[in-house]
Amino acid sequence: MTDLFEKLQLNSNLMGQHADRAYGYYMFPRLEGEIGAHMKFREKNVLVWSLNNYLGLANHPEVRQTDAEATAKYGLAYPMGARMMSGNSFILEEFERQLSDFIGKEDTVVVNYGYQGIMSAIDSILDRKDVVVYDSECHACIIDGLRMHIGKRFRFEHNDIASCEDRLRKATRLAEETGGAILVITEGVFGMLGDQGKLKEIVALKEKYHFRLLVDDAHGFGTMGKTGAGVGEEQGVQDAIDLYFSTFAKSMASIGGFVSGPKKVIDFLRYNMRSQIFAKTLPMSLVIGNMKRLELLRKHPELKDKLWEITYALQSGLRDRGFNIGTTNTPVTPVFMQGGVPEAGNLIVDLRENFGIFCSMVVYPVVPKGVILLRLIPTAVHTIADVNRTISAFEAIKDKLIAGEYATRELADMAG
Numbered sequence: 001m002t003d004l005f006e007k008l009q010l011n012s013n014l015m016g017q018h019a020d021r022a023y024g025y026y027m028f029p030r031l032e033g034e035i036g037a038h039m040k041f042r043e044k045n046v047l048v049w050s051l052n053n054y055l056g057l058a059n060h061p062e063v064r065q066t067d068a069e070a071t072a073k074y075g076l077a078y079p080m081g082a083r084m085m086s087g088n089s090f091i092l093e094e095f096e097r098q099l100s101d102f103i104g105k106e107d108t109v110v111v112n113y114g115y116q117g118i119m120s121a122i123d124s125i126l127d128r129k130d131v132v133v134y135d136s137e138c139h140a141c142i143i144d145g146l147r148m149h150i151g152k153r154f155r156f157e158h159n160d161i162a163s164c165e166d167r168l169r170k171a172t173r174l175a176e177e178t179g180g181a182i183l184v185i186t187e188g189v190f191g192m193l194g195d196q197g198k199l200k201e202i203v204a205l206k207e208k209y210h211f212r213l214l215v216d217d218a219h220g221f222g223t224m225g226k227t228g229a230g231v232g233e234e235q236g237v238q239d240a241i242d243l244y245f246s247t248f249a250k251s252m253a254s255i256g257g258f259v260s261g262p263k264k265v266i267d268f269l270r271y272n273m274r275s276q277i278f279a280k281t282l283p284m285s286l287v288i289g290n291m292k293r294l295e296l297l298r299k300h301p302e303l304k305d306k307l308w309e310i311t312y313a314l315q316s317g318l319r320d321r322g323f324n325i326g327t328t329n330t331p332v333t334p335v336f337m338q339g340g341v342p343e344a345g346n347l348i349v350d351l352r353e354n355f356g357i358f359c360s361m362v363v364y365p366v367v368p369k370g371v372i373l374l375r376l377i378p379t380a381v382h383t384i385a386d387v388n389r390t391i392s393a394f395e396a397i398k399d400k401l402i403a404g405e406y407a408t409r410e411l412a413d414m415a416g
């Protein structure tokens with residue numbers, strides 16, 4: 001018999017295979033200093049493009065003050081216990097009313113973390129007869145939610161409506177046999193590629209097929225739509241989203257998440273989401289801090305305008321200089337280049353050490369072999385000078401990459 005721990009090999013794992021050379025640099029880097037566009041990495045100043053602090057709320061003075069005052073008043077314990085038993089509060093209920101009003105849904109339930117919240121929401125509303133149709137690029141939390149679903153699921157090609165319709169046809173046949181229902185799941189903004197989910201087209205399929213639509217709008221909440229109510233608002237189909245999910249971990253720069261929808265369904269979630277029923281409720285300081293962030297997000301549209309000014313400058317600047325930024329139509333900005341994993345490592349070291357620019361690097365097996373994806377997240381606290389500096393640096397590293405200056409067989413050892 002095998003010993004369980006003996007068979008765990010970090011270097012055979014998808015993420016862990018480069019651990020001995022990568023830890024603390026390419027993976028698990030430690031950014032220090034006040035959260036913003038300029039931070040410290042290994043004691044050097046870097047211009048940071050890898051934080052989802054879209055609206056710059058992480059260090060907004062009112063946010064910092066509210067967080068500090070709420071923590072001083074309530075500590076991290078109150079209220080104790082799971083929400084259903086002893087962890088509920090009037091303030092959390094009020095916050096849920098405000099979220100419902102903002103998103104334009106009847107009711108909302110706040111969840112402790114986006115990841116476990118959406119997993120549990122998916123798990124609780126489905127039974128073995130139900131059939132799920134979902135986009136192939138859906139986030140890991142959706143996939144994990146679906147792993148708990150013991151009924152059938154069909155994956156459609158990313159943002160491919162013909163493929164989605166094909167799966168819906170199959171799902172309909174199956175659901176008619178089982179007597180179950182159909183749930184379609186997609187995202188508002190796909191966080192790697194930056195393209196929007198085709199919500200409008202999926203909603204149009206409701207005329208031919210009977211299903212409910214769940215949208216994970218983690219990156220769209222606060223960044224998309226006229227008021228920041230997300231991609232449903234942006235595409236004019238907010239009402240047709242049956243369940244709207246988002247996290248507070250991106251534009252709100254905090255912790256927690258929420259699901260909004262019809263009162264009957266949200267009440268069902270309150271009484272059935274296992275990860276919430278059997279876990280401690282959010283600390284009051286987070287609830288109050290999140291409420292302040294929502295207030296600022298609603299009161300200060302200029303933050304979103306600034307985010308978009310930086311986004312347009314960055315994306316048009318990159319495009320004009322011949323960079324491939326894929327099909328993004330949101331602030332998420334992927335820059336595609338060509339090269340192997342060790343080459344990408346050298347490139348990122350040069351970018352960080354010599355140009356003082358910090359962005360995330362994604363390589364095989366997350367993207368196809370030979371593709372280097374550098375992912376830039378613009379925010380309201382970046383400046384046009386930051387954008388210009390970054391574009392010049394990208395031109396320089398691209399030239400070096402093409403000239404073969406980063407070519408190497410081994411990933412540079414930067415661990416430590």
Ligand SMILES: Cc1ncc(COP(=O)(O)O)c(C=O)c1O
Nearest residue numbers: 113114115139141191218247249
């Ligand atoms: C699309 C999407 N859904 C859900 C989550 C999980 O949210 P949280 O960080 O609040 O657990 C993330 C976070 O990375 C995400 O990108």
